[in-house]
Amino acid sequence: MCSPPRCCASRNADxxxxxxxxxxxxGKSTLVRALTGMEPDRWAEERRRGMTIDLGFAWTxxxxxxxxxxxxxxxxxxxVPTMLAGVGPVPAVMFVVAADGGWxxxxxxxxxxxDGLGVRHGVLVVTRxxxxxxxxxxxRCVAELDGTSLRGSETVVVSATTGAGLDVLRAALDxxxxxxxxxxxxxxxxxxxxxxxxxxxxxxxxxxxxAAGRLRTGDVLEVAGTGRRVGVxxxxxxxAEVAEIGAVARVGLNLRGIGHDELARGDAxxxxxxxxxxxxxxxxxxxxxxxxxxxxxxxxxxxxxxVRPRQLGADTARLRLSRPLPLVVGDRAVLRDPGRRSxxxxxxxxxxxxPALTGRGTAxxxxxxxxxxxxxxxxxxxxxxxxxxxxxxxxxxxxxVTAAAATGDWLVDPVHHxxxxxxxxxxxxxxxxxxxxxxxxxxxxxxRILQVPDVALVDALVEPPLRVSGGRVTRDDRADLPPALxxxxxxxxxxxxxxxxxxxxxxxxxxxxxxxxxxxxxERAGLLLRVAxxxxxxxxxxxxxxxxxxxxxxxxxxxxxxxxxDTTRRLAIPLLDLLGRQGLIRRHPDDRRSVTASAVDTP
Numbered sequence: 001m002c003s004p005p006r007c008c009a010s011r012n013a014d015x016x017x018x019x020x021x022x023x024x025x026x027g028k029s030t031l032v033r034a035l036t037g038m039e040p041d042r043w044a045e046e047r048r049r050g051m052t053i054d055l056g057f058a059w060t061x062x063x064x065x066x067x068x069x070x071x072x073x074x075x076x077x078x079x080v081p082t083m084l085a086g087v088g089p090v091p092a093v094m095f096v097v098a099a100d101g102g103w104x105x106x107x108x109x110x111x112x113x114x115d116g117l118g119v120r121h122g123v124l125v126v127t128r129x130x131x132x133x134x135x136x137x138x139x140r141c142v143a144e145l146d147g148t149s150l151r152g153s154e155t156v157v158v159s160a161t162t163g164a165g166l167d168v169l170r171a172a173l174d175x176x177x178x179x180x181x182x183x184x185x186x187x188x189x190x191x192x193x194x195x196x197x198x199x200x201x202x203x204x205x206x207x208x209x210x211a212a213g214r215l216r217t218g219d220v221l222e223v224a225g226t227g228r229r230v231g232v233x234x235x236x237x238x239x240a241e242v243a244e245i246g247a248v249a250r251v252g253l254n255l256r257g258i259g260h261d262e263l264a265r266g267d268a269x270x271x272x273x274x275x276x277x278x279x280x281x282x283x284x285x286x287x288x289x290x291x292x293x294x295x296x297x298x299x300x301x302x303x304x305x306x307v308r309p310r311q312l313g314a315d316t317a318r319l320r321l322s323r324p325l326p327l328v329v330g331d332r333a334v335l336r337d338p339g340r341r342s343x344x345x346x347x348x349x350x351x352x353x354x355p356a357l358t359g360r361g362t363a364x365x366x367x368x369x370x371x372x373x374x375x376x377x378x379x380x381x382x383x384x385x386x387x388x389x390x391x392x393x394x395x396x397x398x399x400x401v402t403a404a405a406a407t408g409d410w411l412v413d414p415v416h417h418x419x420x421x422x423x424x425x426x427x428x429x430x431x432x433x434x435x436x437x438x439x440x441x442x443x444x445x446x447x448r449i450l451q452v453p454d455v456a457l458v459d460a461l462v463e464p465p466l467r468v469s470g471g472r473v474t475r476d477d478r479a480d481l482p483p484a485l486x487x488x489x490x491x492x493x494x495x496x497x498x499x500x501x502x503x504x505x506x507x508x509x510x511x512x513x514x515x516x517x518x519x520x521x522x523e524r525a526g527l528l529l530r531v532a533x534x535x536x537x538x539x540x541x542x543x544x545x546x547x548x549x550x551x552x553x554x555x556x557x558x559x560x561x562x563x564x565x566d567t568t569r570r571l572a573i574p575l576l577d578l579l580g581r582q583g584l585i586r587r588h589p590d591d592r593r594s595v596t597a598s599a600v601d602t603p
Contacts (some may be wrong), residue, residue, distance in 0.1 A: 006584040011198035017176040017209050017236070017248050019071040021114060022096035023104035027127040027160055028055075029056060031096060032070045034160040035170070036060040052437040057207075057250060059238050062174045069238060069250045070094070071209065090209055090246055091180055092121040094173070095141075095150065096402050099157070100132035103140045109343050116150040116286065116334040116346025121180055122153040183247035187212035188274035189221065190299030190326055191251070193267045198260040202234070205450040206263055207252045208302065213271065214246040215253070223258070224268040224326040266303035270326050276396040277324035282354045282370055283347035285315045293337055294315060296344055300325065300333035307335075318354060319347070327352045328398025329377045348375035352397050377401060387416040388452055407460035410453075417461075420450055424461050428473050436482045438517075439524050440474030470524075488512040489527050494539050501545065501567040501575070503535045532574040544577060546584050546595055555592035 020028040033039060038058035040595050054070035071090055093114055097107055114122070124141055126134045134157045138552030145151050154172045195207040219232045234254035237245050245251060253269070285292075292309040298319060301529045307319040331349040336342065350373045357363045369385070377399040383389065390409045391401050406412040412420070427449055431441040443455045452458065465475050491512055495504055509515075514522075519536060522528040548554065548564050556564075562572040576593060579585045585593045 003018075010585060014066040014068065015249050015517040016066060016180060016252055017071065017090050018071045018092045018094050018173065018176070019090040020073055020096055021093050021108040021110040023098075023101065023110075026096050026098040026101055026104070026107075028094075028096045029072050029191055030126065030160045031094075031127055031158065032056070032058050032072050034163065034166060036070065039268045040272070045314050054123045059250070062170055062177065064174045064178070066174065066177055067238065068173055071250070076531050077463055085192050087601070091119070091211070092176055093119050093150070093576070094125055095122050095145075095153070096125050096127055097137055097141050098128045098131075099126050099137045100128050102137050103144060108144070111144060111148060111150070112343050112346075112409075113334050114150060116332065118149055118332045118344075118348075120149045121176060122150045123169070123176050124150075124153045124155045125169060126155065126157045127160060127350075129157040129164060130162050142331060180248075184212045185214045185246045187247075188271035189213035189219075189269070189576060190224075190271070190275060190301075191215075191217060191221075191253075191269045192303060193263055193269065194265050194302040196260050196265065196267075202254050203541065204255045204258055204260040204263065205252055206255060206269070207250070208251045208269075210245065210247045210251045212247045215245065215251060216244045217242075220272060222272040223263070224270045224275060225324040228258070229272065230258045230269070239272040240561075265303070266301075268303070268326050273392075274396060275326035276393070278327055278485075279321045279324045280311070280318060280354060281321070282316065282318050282351040282366070283349055284370070284373075284375060285317055286346045286348070293339065295338070296335045297338050298333055298335060298347075300327065300331060306338075309335075310363075312363055313371055316367055316370040317347075317348070318366075328396075329382075348373050383411055383413045383499060384415070385415050388457065399421055406407060408454075410460075412457070420452070420457075421461050421463070423450060424458070424464065424473070428466060428475060432475070438521065439469060440470070440472040442472050443468065446473060484513070485518050485521060488514055488518065489522050492528070492536070493538060500538060501565040501571060503531070503567070503571045504538055506534050509534065509536070531571065531578055535571055535574060537571075537575075541575070542579055542582060542584060545579060549579075549585065549593075550595045555588050555594035559593055561593065 022028050037060070039056075049063050057070065058072065059067055059069040061067050084523055094109070095114075097103060124138075124145065126137050126141065138155055138157065142155065145153055154175065156165055156169045156172050158169050160166070163372040189210070190212070191206075191208045191210055193206045199205055214233065215235055217235050220229050222229055232253050233256045235245060236252035236254070237249050255333050260553065283355055292311055294308065296309055296319075298305050298307045298321065303325055305325060306322040310318045310320070312318060327349055329352060330351055332346065333349070334346050335344040337344040347422065350370055355362075355366070357366060371402050373381070379394065379399050379401045380403075382394060382397070382399050385402065386394075386500075389411055391405060391411050392409055394401050394411065401411065403411055405419060416512070424446065427446060428440055430547055431438070443458050446458045447453075447455045450458065450461075456471070458470055462473055467475075492504060492514065495508070496502065504512075509519075514536075519528060519530060523530050526539060529537045530539055531537055531541075545565060549561055552560055552564055558572060558576065561576060562569055565572060565575070568574075576585065579595075580587055583596060583598065585595050587593050
């Protein structure tokens with residue numbers, strides 16, 4: 001990142017990233033130096049002590065023309081966390097063992113780490129082939145790799161001092177890189193920061209291994225777990241400025257909007273709104289730990305986070321993280337015991353949004369459920385477990401979705417969807433029996449009963465003979481009114497036949513058993529018209545009133561209207577107001593009214 005830019009263009013996909021691994025002082029940095037001609041050890045202290053203590057970076061072109069970028073990691077036991085930060089996001093490894101040193105403790109821990117992370121692509125390099133017979137070391141290393149994710153790795157014997165075997169190694173690295181699976185350039189960016197510093201005149205710079213996705217100058221990223229947005233001012237790779245780069249690549253980002261002291265190794269820069277920050281995950285365990293200690297260190301990407309484990313099943317556990325991380329289903333990570341400073345096992349992330357374990361027996365039930373999960377993103381299985389979830393939330397968990405939404409962004413498991421439809425019909429029928437004067441239950445009440453998060457989901461469940469009307473769900477084939485109410489309405493209709501505008505008194509309404517709920521039910525059924533509180537007429541009253549009023553001299557007074565309609569002032573005024581709201585009459589400044597031309601033309 002400090003080198004002057006050589007170009008400013010897009011970088012093609014013929015760049016590969018390979019990490020080193022192996023015991024301290026087995027010649028990893030010397031080998032990288034011999035292959036690249038570059039010094040991977042960045043610090044004077046590293047060169048003085050002859051031991052890598054931080055991540056180093058160098059690159060070279062291979063015979064095919066592809067470029068390989070090395071992440072050189074420390075091999076000393078004290079710097080295993082640093083080694084993990086370098087290896088975590090990298091898809092391939094150059095595993096180094098010295099012929100004169102043989103298989104060593106950190107060789108074993110590095111191999112266990114790589115196996116735990118699921119690194120399947122590597123080349124085994126036996127160095128210092130000029131100082132000892134490499135045969136025994138080769139045989140021991142091949143036996144150790146057998147049974148791990150690196151079994152079958154090509155083996156090369158070299159001497160970085162004499163140069164013997166380096167061309168063979170370059171060819172092996174070419175084959176290794178050619179066999180790597182293609183990176184997913186469409187995936188959302190998740191860049192684990194492994195270095196953060198500042199350059200005078202440029203500002204904050206971070207580096208990391210871009211494992212998936214594509215970065216461009218001008219992109220906006222989010223500091224995971226904070227919601228804070230930062231901009232990519234400049235983009236570098238392999239010492240050159242580029243406008244765009246796709247995974248897998250070593251990248252340096254010159255950021256705007258944040259200070260270098262506000263980021264650190266283990267932070268992650270992610271595509272905005274594409275990841276969920278989680279502080280608890282359910283995982284499958286693999287490794288030596290039969291029982292888990294109270295505190296462990298989780299290493300994922302370049303992050304190292306203290307976690308408290310809770311064993312659930314024989315090989316499953318819930319991890320509570322000390323801070324949220326942008327994890328997805330299928331992530332691989334390793335656990336270390338900080339007290340013993342040793343490898344404690346590997347984990348595969350099964351669930352980044354696990355359910356609460358609050359009730360009796362929930363932990364045991366969860367263990368049974370986790371036993372069916374393999375850590376491979378499966379939208380059908382996730383939807384079956386979660387029943388209802390937003391598409392975006394599922395995708396933030398790392399689960400690609402192809403199923404159609406039930407409504408909006410909501411996904412519903414098909415079996416659960418069918419059950420919800422049946423339950424909806426039952427609840428509508430139950431409500432109708434309990435509340436015969438109402439059209440049906442409110443949508444929000446049904447939402448709570450069905451335990452779905454959005455009323456839109458209830459609306460989407462409705463199908464004939466059910467329908468939504470006025471924020472309620474009712475049946476098209478439901479009888480409009482109970483028999484007693486229908487008889488009361490019929491008697492009222494008889495009252496209004498002779499004098500259609502003589503609204504019944506409150507006493508008459510009470511005598512008929514027509515209180516506010518009954519009147520509202522009859523109005524919803526289209527059998528009565530409520531002109532005002534306790535003022536009820538037949539539904540055709542407005543049209544009949546217009547017919548009468550149109551015969552008056554226009555405009556007319558309220559008194560003339562009251563006389564023509566043979567009613568009281570108590571009803572005449574609200575009836576005229578209703579006709580005005582319906583556009584059937586027009587009110588003049590002197591308080592007189594006239595029937596509108598459109599009302600006269602209306603049949």
